[in-house]
Amino acid sequence: MRIWNFLIILLALPTMGYGQSRKTLEARRLKIEKELAESQKILKSTQKEKNATLHQLNTISRIIEQREVLISNLNIEVVAAESEIQHQSRLLDTLMVHLQVEKSKLSKTVKKAYKTRKSGREVAFVFTSTNLKQALRRWKYLRKLSDYRRFQISQLNIQQTEVETALTKLNVIKSEKTSLLGTKEQEKQKLEVDKESKVQIVKTLSAKEDELQDKIRQKRKQMAKLDRAIKLAIAREIEAERKRQARNTQRTSTSSKSSGTTKSERSESSLTPESRALSNSFSSNRGGLPWPVDRGYISQRFGVHAHPEFKNITLENNGVDITTSSGSRAKAVFKGSVSAILSIPGQGEAVLVNHGEYFTVYSRLSSVTVTKGEQINTGTTIGQIMEDDDGKFVLQFQVWQGQDKQNPEGWLKSR
Secondary structure (H helix, E strand, C coil): CHHHHHHHHHHHHHHHHHHHHHHHHHHHHHHHHHHHHHHHHHHHHHCCCCCCCHHHHHHHHHHHHHHHHHHHHHHHHHHHHHHHHHHHHHHHHHHHHHHHHHHHHHHHHHHHHHHHHHHCHHHHHHHCCCCHHHHHHHHHHHHHHHHHHHHHHHHHHHHHHHHHHHHHHHHHHHHHHHHHHHHHHHHHHHHHHHHHHHHHHHHHHHCCHHHHHHHHHHHHHHHHHHHHHHHHHHHHHHHHHHHHHHHHHHHHHHHHHHHCCCHHHCCCCCCCHHHHHHHHHHHHCCCCECCCCCCCEEEECCEEEECCCCCCCEEEECCEEEEECCCCEEECCCCEEEEEEEEECCCEEEEEEEECCEEEEEEEEEEECCCCCCEECCCCEEEEECECCCCCEEEEEEEEECCEEECHHHCECCC
């Protein structure tokens, strides 16, 4: 009995592991499907415009990438399901063998008891005792045999239930595998449609590459204006902070002279203690800052890079473009104070938030819900994201350390 139970446990352990693995894969698939649905929603909203745009191309390219990842995940899920089916089948076979063995044992025990009882040997076994003590022992022995038969029956019922449960689970996994294969085939067909759509968009855009170049140059001019305005605002903040610290240092110096403290013992930082603490807190959250939008994805990355489809087009970004859906609002990624509210033609409103020596910028807003000098917290609504000429909603998000641009992707938590 113990050997059988030990063997069943050994066979069940890999199945438990595969089950956990499949749950992880399923959670990942659901996450990809959710992101894919959001991308498709955004693409559908921009397709209302008759003219093909670079944004449509970027979005369809992202959808293709997401669908390929989804298909890859489905492949792994199918393999995991097949492995679980094999393990579950072996467990079921073992349970069936165990059940048949126990049935055979019970059958022999019952037949023997029936023959003994029918022949009257049980009664004779007790009454042929030489004394009362022996008769009592023999009666107890017969009671134990009867209890053992009832125990065998109960164990047989348990094993029968285990077999039925294992068989049900096996059928469920087989059904799930069939469903996964069907979903995989559907996604492959959709992928081909998406790739064809991308080819058509590229073909349309290729015919008006000069026009695209003009739009990009115009956007660069707008971004350059925003860049200069941001640098000027940051410079003013740095200077104001320097003056505040200088006043603090002067007061500290006067106090130090009276207490005998040397100059080397005094802080030489250009930040006040409060700003230094805020900076350290912001810096310690690198890679863990919340996204400035509830839903969305990065449609253009930080820095200068060639367009993946048009080698003659160079893209440049001081931060990241986060494409989102209609009605989305920008939210502060960390506590701080509103340093400036800027208005740049073509880029809408922009808000600069001070986090000590760090700054975050939220631009392409149609309206702003904060005021200059306001103290805000993580998650505070900054403003409404505007709709551009192509019908898309894109937040331009930047991170600065002093006058140095940072790659925002390195600061935001992964999704």
